[in-house]
Amino acid sequence: MARGLGRSYGDAAQNAGGDVLDTTALNGLGELDLEKALVTVGAGMSLAALTRALVPHGRFLPVVPGTAHVTVGGAIACDIHGKSHHVDGGFGAHVESVELVTPGRGRLRLTPSGEPEEFAATLGGMGLTGVVTRATLRLVRIETARMLVDTERAENLDDAMERMASSDHRYRYSVAWIDCLARGRALGRSVLTRGDHAPAAAIDASDGQDVLALPVERAVPAPPFAPRALLRPTSIRAFNELWFRRAPREERGRLTGLRQFFHPLDGVRGWNRLYGARGLLQYQLVVPFGAERTVRHVLERLSRARSPAFLAVIKRLGEEAGPLSFPRPGWTVALDLPAGDAELATMLDELDEAVVEAGGRLYLAKDARMRPELLPRMYPRLEEWRAVRDRLDPERRMRSDMARRLGLDR
Amino acid sequence: MRDALGEVQSVLVLGGTSEIAVATVGELARRRARTVILGVRDPGRAGSAERSARAAGATTVETVRFDADEVESHESFVDDAFDRHGDIDLVLLAFGVLGDADRAATSGPVAAGVARTNFVGATSVAIPVARRLRDQGHGTLVVLSSVAGERVRRSNFVYGASKAGLDGFAQGLGDWLHGSGAEVMVVRPGFVRTKMTAGLDPAPLATSPEAVARAIVRGLARRSSTVWVPTALRPVMAVLRHLPRALFRRLPV
Numbered sequence: 143m144a145r146g147l148g149r150s151y152g153d154a155a156q157n158a159g160g161d162v163l164d165t166t167a168l169n170g171l172g173e174l175d176l177e178k179a180l181v182t183v184g185a186g187m188s189l190a191a192l193t194r195a196l197v198p199h200g201r202f203l204p205v206v207p208g209t210a211h212v213t214v215g216g217a218i219a220c221d222i223h224g225k226s227h228h229v230d231g232g233f234g235a236h237v238e239s240v241e242l243v244t245p246g247r248g249r250l251r252l253t254p255s256g257e258p259e260e261f262a263a264t265l266g267g268m269g270l271t272g273v274v275t276r277a278t279l280r281l282v283r284i285e286t287a288r289m290l291v292d293t294e295r296a297e298n299l300d301d302a303m304e305r306m307a308s309s310d311h312r313y314r315y316s317v318a319w320i321d322c323l324a325r326g327r328a329l330g331r332s333v334l335t336r337g338d339h340a341p342a343a344a345i346d347a348s349d350g351q352d353v354l355a356l357p358v359e360r361a362v363p364a365p366p367f368a369p370r371a372l373l374r375p376t377s378i379r380a381f382n383e384l385w386f387r388r389a390p391r392e393e394r395g396r397l398t399g400l401r402q403f404f405h406p407l408d409g410v411r412g413w414n415r416l417y418g419a420r421g422l423l424q425y426q427l428v429v430p431f432g433a434e435r436t437v438r439h440v441l442e443r444l445s446r447a448r449s450p451a452f453l454a455v456i457k458r459l460g461e462e463a464g465p466l467s468f469p470r471p472g473w474t475v476a477l478d479l480p481a482g483d484a485e486l487a488t489m490l491d492e493l494d495e496a497v498v499e500a501g502g503r504l505y506l507a508k509d510a511r512m513r514p515e516l517l518p519r520m521y522p523r524l525e526e527w528r529a530v531r532d533r534l535d536p537e538r539r540m541r542s543d544m545a546r547r548l549g550l551d552r
Numbered sequence: 553m554r555d556a557l558g559e560v561q562s563v564l565v566l567g568g569t570s571e572i573a574v575a576t577v578g579e580l581a582r583r584r585a586r587t588v589i590l591g592v593r594d595p596g597r598a599g600s601a602e603r604s605a606r607a608a609g610a611t612t613v614e615t616v617r618f619d620a621d622e623v624e625s626h627e628s629f630v631d632d633a634f635d636r637h638g639d640i641d642l643v644l645l646a647f648g649v650l651g652d653a654d655r656a657a658t659s660g661p662v663a664a665g666v667a668r669t670n671f672v673g674a675t676s677v678a679i680p681v682a683r684r685l686r687d688q689g690h691g692t693l694v695v696l697s698s699v700a701g702e703r704v705r706r707s708n709f710v711y712g713a714s715k716a717g718l719d720g721f722a723q724g725l726g727d728w729l730h731g732s733g734a735e736v737m738v739v740r741p742g743f744v745r746t747k748m749t750a751g752l753d754p755a756p757l758a759t760s761p762e763a764v765a766r767a768i769v770r771g772l773a774r775r776s777s778t779v780w781v782p783t784a785l786r787p788v789m790a791v792l793r794h795l796p797r798a799l800f801r802r803l804p805v
Contacts, residue, residue, distance in 0.1 A: 152556065158733050159689025420774075423556060484770075487557045487583070510556030513584065543690075546639055547553035547561065 143542040144273040146213030147188060150220060151424040152510035153543035154268050160541050165215050168275055171195055179281040180238060185215030185274040190408070197400070198354050201281040202339065205233040206404045208455075215274040220507035221266035221467040223474075225315035225404070228458045232469050234265035235461075236280045244272035245539035263530035266467035268506055270545055271534045284339040286353040289315075289403040291337035294392045299330025299438055302456065303473070306334065310458055314338045315403070321382040322444050322451040322477060323375065330441050332456065333389040340397055359401055361411040372416065373480050375448045382453065420482035423510060425490060428459055429502035430472040436500040437473050440493055444477070447489055451477045465523035465530075468505040476508070487511065506544065514548045528552075553639055554690060555584065558773035560641035562587035564633050566618060566677055567647025569594075569601045571746040572696060575765035576644060577601070581608035583769070589633050589640075591618030593647075612637075620647045620673030630680035639688060642772070643681045645674055645695045648715075650748050656710035663710045670714035675721055682725055685734035692735045694768060695722040699742045699780075702789045706801055726777055737771055739764065740789075741781040755805060757782055 144163045145155035155162070165186040172182030176199055183192060189203060190210035196202055205217075205224045212222065221234045230236070239253045242264055250272075252261040264271045292313070296302035302318050310316045313336035320332045345353050371377055407413050414422060429436045437456070444451055454477035459469045479486060494512055497504065503520030504512055518524050538551050545551040554560050561584050565573045568590030577588055588610040592598045598615040605613045618629055634640055651666040678693060685691035700708060701715030719738060726736030741764050743755035764781045771779040780786040792800065 153553070157689075158553075159687060421556075481556060484773075487559065487773075511559065514561075543553050547555060 143540060144185075144215060144219070144269050146186060146216035147211050149209055149212050150216065150507040151422075152506070152508060153547060154220070154507060155216070156543040157541055158543055163273060165213060165273070165275075168215075172276070174199065174201075176201065179283060180278055181281060182276060182278045183214050184276055185218075185241075186213050188213055189217065193400070194356060196281060197284070197287050197356055200284055200354055202284045203279065204230045204236045204282045208405060209408055210401070210405050211408065214277050214279070215269075218265060218274050218277060219267060219269040221463055221469070222507070223459065223469050225317045225457065227469055228310050228316060228460045229314050231461050232265070232463050232467060234262075234463050234467065237261075237265070238278040238280055240264060240274055241276040242272040242534075243275055244534040246534050246536045249275075250534075259530045260534060262464040263466070263527050263534070265464035266506070267464065267527065267531070268466065268544060268550065269542065270540045270550055271531055272540060284354075285342040286340045286345055287356050287400055288340040288345060288353070289337050289398045289400060290340040290344055291335060291396045291398050291403060292394050293336075293390050293396065294334045295386065295389055296330075296332045296334060298324075298328055299332075299441060302330060302332040302334065303434055303437075306456075306458055310336070312336075317455055317457045319385075320441065320454040320456055320475075321386055322441065322454050323379045323382055323448075324386075325445050329445060330438070331386060333386065335403075337398075337403065344395075344397065357399055359399075359409075361409055363411045364413050364415050366412075366415060373418070378451075385453070417478075417480050418482070420480065422478045423481045423486065423490075424476060424478050424508040425493070426468075426474060426476035426505040426508045427493070427497045427502055428468065428470055428472045428474040428505070429497060429500040430470065431458075433500035433502065434473065436496055436502065437475055439496055440475060443489065443493060447485060451479050453477070465527040466506065466521055468503065468507070470503070472502065474505075476505075506548075509544070509548075512548070517548050517550075554641045554692070554772075558769075558775065559584035560692070560772065561585055562589075562637060562640050562642070564589045564591065564637075564640050564643045564681075566591045566643070566645050567620070568592040568615065568618075569598055570646045570648075570748075571761040572741070572744060572764045573644055573646035574601050574604055575761035576646070576694075576768050577605045577610070578608040579762075579765040579769050580642070581605050581610040585642075586610055587612040587637055587640075588614070589637060590615045591629065591633075593617070593619050618677075620669045620677070623673060623676040626673075626677040627680045630677065630684060634684045634688075639691075640684070641691055643685070643691065643693045644768075645678060645681075645693065647673070648696065648698075648748075650708070650711055653708040653711065656708075666710050667714045667717075670711070671717040671721070674718050678721070678725060682729055682734065682736075686729060686732040689733040691733075692737055692772065693722075693725070694737045694739060694772075695719075696764075697722060697738050697740050699740050699785055699789055702740060703793050703795075703800065705803075705805055707805070723777075735775070735777070737768075737777060737779060739768060739771070739779045739781065740785065741767075742785050744781075757785055757788065 143157040168184035168186035170184040217233045316336040318332040318334045462470045588605045656663045697719040698715040700712040701719040704712035743758040767781040
């Protein structure tokens with residue numbers, strides 16, 4: 143199994159008793175074609191490094207996830223999405239070609255038109271179709287290294303969903319942060335953050351500053367130990383309250399940096415340590431539009447369980463891609479939960495059922511605990527994926543803990 | 553494959569008809585365990601253990617003959633189970649005999665029988681299990697020890713000594729496996745009300761097979777290396793362990 147920077151939350155890039163390939167040495171920047179807005183990179187290059195190389199040229203990746211510390215190969219294998227999915231689709235939608243080393247057919251160059259099935263099975267294929275070694279990506283043009291951001295508070299879940307459904311199309315990037323502990327009428331109260339790249343005209347450059355220059359960004363380390371009290375519902379409620387009140391009720395056109403907008407957590411190194419030795423579990427689901435009641439049910443269940451989740455992220459997703467790609471049109475909710483909670487396993491099993499009932503699914507890149515029986519119901523095109531995988535890896539040489547846990551290796 | 557919350561999907565039980573084993577398999581199968589292999593001395597008497605595993609949610613349940621005293625057969629038994637079922641997330645070493653304490657104290661062969669099953673049989677099967685878990689790169693061997701082995705008592709010293717040996721062996725094996733991905737969890741129940749202890753007066757802090765099963769599941773989630781059932785036994789034994797011999801000998805335990 144190939145492993146990049148190890149940022150998926152589950153066991154996708156672990157392989158007990160087997161071999162794990164560290165791909166981060168494949169970090170070379172290949173050809174950058176500014177005219178066609180294309181870049182060729184090694185699969186082990188991090189999106190952080192790639193962005194640093196692109197921005198000064200006025201180019202940017204169309205899909206950027208919540209952390210930039212992921213590799214290009216991992217982004218393809220998980221078909222990651224970002225705040226722009228409702229407009230631009232997933233990472234895979236901007237991949238011109240992939241170089242894939244497969245056990246069955248050797249080194250392949252896959253393009254969406256040349257080998258559509260193999261290409262689609264590799265997007266979101268969790269690394270089980272082979273090892274991605276290089277990729278050519280389509281880029282977007284930007285005029286500055288800044289973002290123009292609108293922020294608004296939504297008093298509850300209906301309000302948040304209503305605002306997103308009615309005006310998301312006006313923004314390239316959109317996301318809402320939900321306070322998971324708010325209850326009753328305030329259930330699902332959120333802060334919406336939406337924006338786009340700032341045009342050159344939005345920045346006063348009369349002093350001769352380079353509007354494409356990236357600021358020097360440092361990450362502060364998280365404390366190595368966190369008092370357990372931090373994870374108690376009361377302290378988290380206080381934190382969430384503060385966070386909600388701090389956000390402006392409504393603010394338009396604020397200029398912010400790229401990292402501040404796309405990767406706020408990258409500013410704190412090792413933030414995961416705040417969850418203590420038992421760590422955290424991330425839970426991310428998507429349900430189709432029309433299943434808003436399921437989103438409400440999930441939030442109610444969490445809020446009732448007093449499960450100490452800090453914040454959840456909610457956003458609207460657009461088109462579906464590969465057979466194992468997570469995104470599908472609908473609402474996605476992602477949240478972090480302390481793994482030490484004794485009731486967690488049962489509660490999440492219940493939520494899984496509700497998600498499947500609603501025609502939704504969980505994100506494999508985040509999963510570390512779902513019941514394998516639910517996989518075919520979440521991913522109805524699983525057999526189609528297996529058929530293509532059988533051509534690329536007939537002997538099932540590509541193996542991971544996740545593949546074994548979920549029966550993807552069958 | 554075990555998941556992030558310590559839930560296991562496949563279980564091999566050595567001593568599959570023991571009440572603690574049946575309760576533990578039930579608890580695990582109600583959660584994630586789907587494959588259950590029961591190693592039992594008399595497959596003809598494993599029907600209810602099989603039914604209980606299926607009722608709890610296991611889909612593949614298999615009974616294989618396993619005799620703790622037939623040490624020559626252990627290597628091939630273990631290899632066969634792992635070869636046929638692939639990843640085995642949990643191996644539960646649940647067999648053991650209590651023996652008649654008075655007879656064991658006065659008869660060499662009876663004492664040797666207790667030691668053979670509880671210690672010799674356990675070590676002989678645990679070694680190939682550990683080797684397969686290490687090759688597999690993951691998996692937990694759960695060894696049912698006993699508080700009786702923590703400090704050997706006058707009233708059943710043969711049984712206690714066999715468990716003391718087993719406990720030490722299991723700890724050492726766990727340390728030997730450290731870093732391989734495979735783990736050993738030592739479970740030290742107090743007096744468990746089962747058919748093995750029927751007719752004996754329950755000791756203080758007596759517990760049930762179901763409580764032991766729940767403690768095992770909790771221990772797996774926490775990746776514990778030692779589990780006491782009930783947990784109160786840990787501080788109690790911490791004191792008893794250090795009592796002077798002359799005093800300990802006179803305790804009515």
